[in-house]
Amino acid sequence: MNVASLARQILQIRFWQMAVNEDLKRGRYRIPVHLAIGHEAAAAAVCGAMSGPDQLALTHRNIAYHLARAGAIEPVTLEYQLSSGGAGHGRLGSMNLTNPERGIVYASSILGNNLPVACGLAMANAAPGRRAVVFAVTGDGAIEEGAFWESLVFARSHRLPVVFVVENNDHSLASTIEERRCPIRLGALCDAVGVRFAGLTGNEPGQYLAALTAARRQALDDGPACVEIHVATFNNHAGATPGWPSDPKSIDLGRGLVVEESPRDPVWVARGALDPDDYEATRGYLEALGRSLAASREAICRVI
Amino acid sequence: MPSYLTRINQLILEHAARLPDAIHMGENIDKGSCICGIAKGLGEAAARAPGARVVNVGNCENTHVGLGFGVMLNGGNTILYVKQLDFLALAADPLINTLNLVRGVGGGGFTIVAIVCDQGFQGPQSSWNGLSALCSLTRAAGYAISDAAQAEAVFLGQFGRPGFRIVALSQRLFGEPAGTEAPVEVAPGPAVVRFGQGSGATIACFGFTLPQGFALRDRLAAQGGTAAMFAVHDVPAGGWNPAVHHAAQSGRLYLLDDGKGAVSPAHKLAHMVLAAAPGCRVSAFTREEDAPAQVCADRFEPNFSLVA
Numbered sequence: 246m247n248v249a250s251l252a253r254q255i256l257q258i259r260f261w262q263m264a265v266n267e268d269l270k271r272g273r274y275r276i277p278v279h280l281a282i283g284h285e286a287a288a289a290a291v292c293g294a295m296s297g298p299d300q301l302a303l304t305h306r307n308i309a310y311h312l313a314r315a316g317a318i319e320p321v322t323l324e325y326q327l328s329s330g331g332a333g334h335g336r337l338g339s340m341n342l343t344n345p346e347r348g349i350v351y352a353s354s355i356l357g358n359n360l361p362v363a364c365g366l367a368m369a370n371a372a373p374g375r376r377a378v379v380f381a382v383t384g385d386g387a388i389e390e391g392a393f394w395e396s397l398v399f400a401r402s403h404r405l406p407v408v409f410v411v412e413n414n415d416h417s418l419a420s421t422i423e424e425r426r427c428p429i430r431l432g433a434l435c436d437a438v439g440v441r442f443a444g445l446t447g448n449e450p451g452q453y454l455a456a457l458t459a460a461r462r463q464a465l466d467d468g469p470a471c472v473e474i475h476v477a478t479f480n481n482h483a484g485a486t487p488g489w490p491s492d493p494k495s496i497d498l499g500r501g502l503v504v505e506e507s508p509r510d511p512v513w514v515a516r517g518a519l520d521p522d523d524y525e526a527t528r529g530y531l532e533a534l535g536r537s538l539a540a541s542r543e544a545i546c547r548v549i
Numbered sequence: 550m551p552s553y554l555t556r557i558n559q560l561i562l563e564h565a566a567r568l569p570d571a572i573h574m575g576e577n578i579d580k581g582s583c584i585c586g587i588a589k590g591l592g593e594a595a596a597r598a599p600g601a602r603v604v605n606v607g608n609c610e611n612t613h614v615g616l617g618f619g620v621m622l623n624g625g626n627t628i629l630y631v632k633q634l635d636f637l638a639l640a641a642d643p644l645i646n647t648l649n650l651v652r653g654v655g656g657g658g659f660t661i662v663a664i665v666c667d668q669g670f671q672g673p674q675s676s677w678n679g680l681s682a683l684c685s686l687t688r689a690a691g692y693a694i695s696d697a698a699q700a701e702a703v704f705l706g707q708f709g710r711p712g713f714r715i716v717a718l719s720q721r722l723f724g725e726p727a728g729t730e731a732p733v734e735v736a737p738g739p740a741v742v743r744f745g746q747g748s749g750a751t752i753a754c755f756g757f758t759l760p761q762g763f764a765l766r767d768r769l770a771a772q773g774g775t776a777a778m779f780a781v782h783d784v785p786a787g788g789w790n791p792a793v794h795h796a797a798q799s800g801r802l803y804l805l806d807d808g809k810g811a812v813s814p815a816h817k818l819a820h821m822v823l824a825a826a827p828g829c830r831v832s833a834f835t836r837e838e839d840a841p842a843q844v845c846a847d848r849f850e851p852n853f854s855l856v857a
Contacts, residue, residue, distance in 0.1 A: 351650070365627070366619040369619070372600065394569060
């Protein structure tokens, strides 16, 4: 995957998330949905670094990864409508949604819960002849849990092919890191147990893809790696934005895909990674996608 | 007759040698005491099974259990050996949340073999024996073993098989004779294992109470009565039907449970029997209510003196 295609995927994931956000505003889903508007570069780069039989173990805020891996919105939105056509056949909802055919084999709403499972997946993958890496996505809240430390030590002790991806959005529920705990220097923590570490910020698609690809190679060759990615979660709760009076952003598909004109917004950065012609082509594609999406969504709503 | 510990160790080695690609995992399993001896020789036995691995691990029970479910999800097979059942309290999250998500998915297997440190004076923490309570959290299958024949049935039906279960061993029985009586019926699973053809009474044994059950049966026999005895496991209650039907016919049910928890699965069996046979007389022998808080001998010594 090259940088331009990664940038296009970032735009697409944003577009789909904003479409889901519009659905949420209209009350079209019966389940809580944790949007990840602002996480698109992390998700696209992780999925871009994955290869062959690699697997993903996700958190409750997993929508960006699902959209990236499925390459379509329907498996997600149908699941949110608890339809049998969804990725989880309408039985998993959003927080535990998996899509094994696309490598998403586990997702947990319990902080840290997916990390030991990821180690188990990797342990099974360590059978001779099977070269697969498990990407275990977690967050700055979950690294406070014992499961993170245990899994890091276990994976290192047994050289398991795991990449721990820590999405640091500075929030757990509605409290910031400063409001709830001391700082954790993750690089120093990883260094203490011999786990290779990389920190990413700024949403540069090429840099993210290179770092995650290197982490994958490390995991295959010598055991676990850890990548901390600083993300801005522009919607910091479950549900639509705006939804709460305290929402920091008023996100509306009608205003375009960029939420914040700064390096904190992966779409703003991804636009810069595309040449003008490519950007116009992508925009045209998304507009067409939007029309088809609107038509299919209306049809789905009529059926339901 | 081998001791309980020797027979358990033999069964582990016999079955491990026949489990290709299995991951045998635990702290101390091929080092030091080999978990009180239950895993002694496991390395050699597993080496006879192609692809099997023996993995000595550190102290992180939450991760061990979550990891076992992860292996299961990928179609693999883990046997986790745990020195003390109460260590699994550290893994309550995967035992509840992960199991609820992965049950029946992936086709793999996960067996936990845990020792209950009920040999006496371990203190209020270390001697916890609440297998039934643990299993009831998510309706997991549990098998407390207190006899050789029961152990053979459980290992044959459960050890290394697809799906999840916890097998509990009693350390207070390690030095005791393993038992020689052959069962007359082993229900699928095994949900229950029946000893004896007697029809005058039904003895249902939960936890590690088979020795006490045999003692009660002997007492009844000395008084001219007959009884059938059932080792009852923590499985969906429909599997208990052989015991329920027998009790409904005999009209006399004795329940034995050495569990320290407030809720006993024996109560559920009593309800099932009374629903089928409202006139059945039921006597229950369980622990005193303050047992969990005591540093005690941990023996279970029900008073059968009034049994007639």
